[in-house]
Amino acid sequence: MEIKKIKFSLPVLTIALIAYASAALSQPGSSVYDGDWPVYTANFAGQRYSPLDQINAENVGDLEIAWRFSTENFGPSTDFNNPSTPIEVDGILYANIASTRNVAAIDASTGQVLWLWRYEEGDRFDQAPRKGPGRGVAFWRDGNNSRVIDVSPGYQLISLDAKTGIPDPNFGDSGIVDLYLGLRNADDPRYPYPDIGISAPPFVMNDVIVVGAAHRTGGRPRSKFNTKGDIRGFDVRTGELLWTFHTIPEFGEVGYESWLTGNDITGNSGVWAPMSGDPELGHVYLPIEDPTGDYYGGDRHGDNLFSSGLVVLDIQTGERQWHQQFIHHDIWDWDVPSPPIVADLPNGRKVVMSVTKQAWVYTFDRLTGEPVWPIVEKPVPVGDVPGEWYSPTQPFPTRPAPFDRQGFSEEDLIDWTPEVRALALEAIEGFRLSPEFFTPPSLAESSDGTRGLLSLPSSTGGSNWESSALDPETGILYVPSRTQVQVLSLAKNPDSDIDFSQSFGVRAPRVQGLDIVKPPYGRITAIDMNSGDHLWHIANADTPDRITNHPLLQGVDIPRTGVPTRAGVLLTKTLLFVGEGTGAAGASPIFRAVDKETGKILAEIELPSNQTGLPFTYEHEGVQYVAMFVGGGATPAELIALALP
Numbered sequence: 001m002e003i004k005k006i007k008f009s010l011p012v013l014t015i016a017l018i019a020y021a022s023a024a025l026s027q028p029g030s031s032v033y034d035g036d037w038p039v040y041t042a043n044f045a046g047q048r049y050s051p052l053d054q055i056n057a058e059n060v061g062d063l064e065i066a067w068r069f070s071t072e073n074f075g076p077s078t079d080f081n082n083p084s085t086p087i088e089v090d091g092i093l094y095a096n097i098a099s100t101r102n103v104a105a106i107d108a109s110t111g112q113v114l115w116l117w118r119y120e121e122g123d124r125f126d127q128a129p130r131k132g133p134g135r136g137v138a139f140w141r142d143g144n145n146s147r148v149i150d151v152s153p154g155y156q157l158i159s160l161d162a163k164t165g166i167p168d169p170n171f172g173d174s175g176i177v178d179l180y181l182g183l184r185n186a187d188d189p190r191y192p193y194p195d196i197g198i199s200a201p202p203f204v205m206n207d208v209i210v211v212g213a214a215h216r217t218g219g220r221p222r223s224k225f226n227t228k229g230d231i232r233g234f235d236v237r238t239g240e241l242l243w244t245f246h247t248i249p250e251f252g253e254v255g256y257e258s259w260l261t262g263n264d265i266t267g268n269s270g271v272w273a274p275m276s277g278d279p280e281l282g283h284v285y286l287p288i289e290d291p292t293g294d295y296y297g298g299d300r301h302g303d304n305l306f307s308s309g310l311v312v313l314d315i316q317t318g319e320r321q322w323h324q325q326f327i328h329h330d331i332w333d334w335d336v337p338s339p340p341i342v343a344d345l346p347n348g349r350k351v352v353m354s355v356t357k358q359a360w361v362y363t364f365d366r367l368t369g370e371p372v373w374p375i376v377e378k379p380v381p382v383g384d385v386p387g388e389w390y391s392p393t394q395p396f397p398t399r400p401a402p403f404d405r406q407g408f409s410e411e412d413l414i415d416w417t418p419e420v421r422a423l424a425l426e427a428i429e430g431f432r433l434s435p436e437f438f439t440p441p442s443l444a445e446s447s448d449g450t451r452g453l454l455s456l457p458s459s460t461g462g463s464n465w466e467s468s469a470l471d472p473e474t475g476i477l478y479v480p481s482r483t484q485v486q487v488l489s490l491a492k493n494p495d496s497d498i499d500f501s502q503s504f505g506v507r508a509p510r511v512q513g514l515d516i517v518k519p520p521y522g523r524i525t526a527i528d529m530n531s532g533d534h535l536w537h538i539a540n541a542d543t544p545d546r547i548t549n550h551p552l553l554q555g556v557d558i559p560r561t562g563v564p565t566r567a568g569v570l571l572t573k574t575l576l577f578v579g580e581g582t583g584a585a586g587a588s589p590i591f592r593a594v595d596k597e598t599g600k601i602l603a604e605i606e607l608p609s610n611q612t613g614l615p616f617t618y619e620h621e622g623v624q625y626v627a628m629f630v631g632g633g634a635t636p637a638e639l640i641a642l643a644l645p
Helices: 418-427
Strands: 003-005 064-070 087-089 092-097 102-107 113-117 138-142 145-151 156-161 176-178 203-205 208-211 231-235 241-245 276-278 283-287 309-314 320-325 341-344 350-355 361-365 375-379 393-397 453-455 469-471 476-482 486-491 522-528 533-539 569-571 575-579 590-595 601-606 616-620 623-632 635-643
Touching (some): 087 138, 087 616, 138 203, 203 276, 276 341, 361 393
Antiparallel strands (some): 087 092, 092 102, 138 145, 156 176, 208 231, 231 241, 276 283, 309 320, 350 361, 375 393, 453 486, 469 476, 522 533, 569 575, 590 601, 616 623, 623 635
8 A cells, every 4th residue: 555645845824814805704605515614523413524525535545735834833832732623614714723722714725824813811821721722613603794602721702703803892791701700619719710611612503602611630630629510501692691501410400319428519520522412402412521539539429410421401591301321420530521423323213422431332312312222230349449439330331332442351461472471460460450340449559559450441531532423324433442551549639638639650550661451552443323233443553663663572473553542533425534643652643544334444644743633624616625733742733734636
């Protein structure tokens, strides 16, 4: 197979505020079927699918860079890793760029900047828990009025005129709504600003903006009295607050009884992932995260509704329609990481699917909330962490089968040679294993002499924010996932009032730089959601040189291993595109086109640097483009667009 290597110099772009012709937004096009990419996930349904087919199996190997736009010098510090997915409407891209999350309009055929809006948040930005470029913006239009909607690092909601980038004077206070107002648990005198923000784009549907909530990452919350992650709906024209949904219920609300303790103090349980919706039903689908503590729930005994599950709301009123909790009392940080996927399957089912870190696809009738395949409560292990409460059972989906591995035992250790296996066994001495799924975390200094639990999947999946792609014509789901062992090791964090947090002092064991778990380390799995059957899976990357050239493995035939990265996928009429992503040693700047039916690699294209944002596609003036942010390491992030010559 020929790898097409593309080497181009970076064109110089003149940056200016340009009021472009009104005709640009009066052109037809408001969906992927018009050649646009108007929503973060392509459509409200979260499918990451476009029916475009100008680029196909016969010519995909001819793709070359049509234009590239560097984000260098667009903020106070250089942006190296931009995870954003721009949207495209009528030939204009709208994107987040730079560490301050600037909003830019960019010509979709040239990469020329048309206007730029920059936040100025001062101390509010400095204290924000979710800095960085963000993952994207939202778009709304009513006749000649069009708006770009975004949330700042400092948790402010803004509405910009899509033609000019000027804030809408009729929205909020001069175009801005302060999202700190009305929060619960937000007035901690020890801190000047609430520990809350969001990286995901707001969700805009049926003239309502729904805003999620995210908190500081890393499993080490600054307080057990953390801000609650309430979800709110705002009028898209005025910014008026329409409703608030309490993800941690108050007294008298459904779910309150599932909190035996801690309902009054516990925070988090927000929605840090993008959302999805059904405009005909008027439903918005919320992927809810776990509560404060991540790995310790001694301050919140009970199942803890509505955390770590799916909640469905009426988008006009915020009224709960139905819900399903995936994890009772989550102490693994396996919160729901991506937008639920809505589909009318070829077999006639109207479903919503939630792809999770645990490597399950939970699937429901979206009208009733009933599982398409049974979900069975099964007994699970309990632990011995002081003060902790353990759920005796957890819900296990019966179909589809897990798309990645669950649990970790000696059988999962690398065994390419007897020496390698012996070293792997030696490396795991002193750790607890998790042969049963849902084995709970343990202490860094346990009475039995162990220093933590080896857990699989890790808290970053399985699947994660990179989401999956669904073909609405076939009902086949394509899931990227990773296999990486994590140590869950609890200790007291002296900087927090919570009893136990994830310890940063205990690292996952390795064998002379090799992962101890068997490959593949990253994979793409095709699942027929009509039947729940797995069709195929492939490694998401070649075997890294650090493995093939390792002194312990000379002369050993190593299968294609993949890498444990956040691989971005994109689905078109004829092709599945896969980028290797970033976040693991050995990831390469390779973008692959894959046969959707078989998993056969059809073409490999070398990018300027690694894929960091999720790939997307659009057509403008008769040309189909495939675009994405690339960067990582010491390379400033840039947005590139590929097209046929």
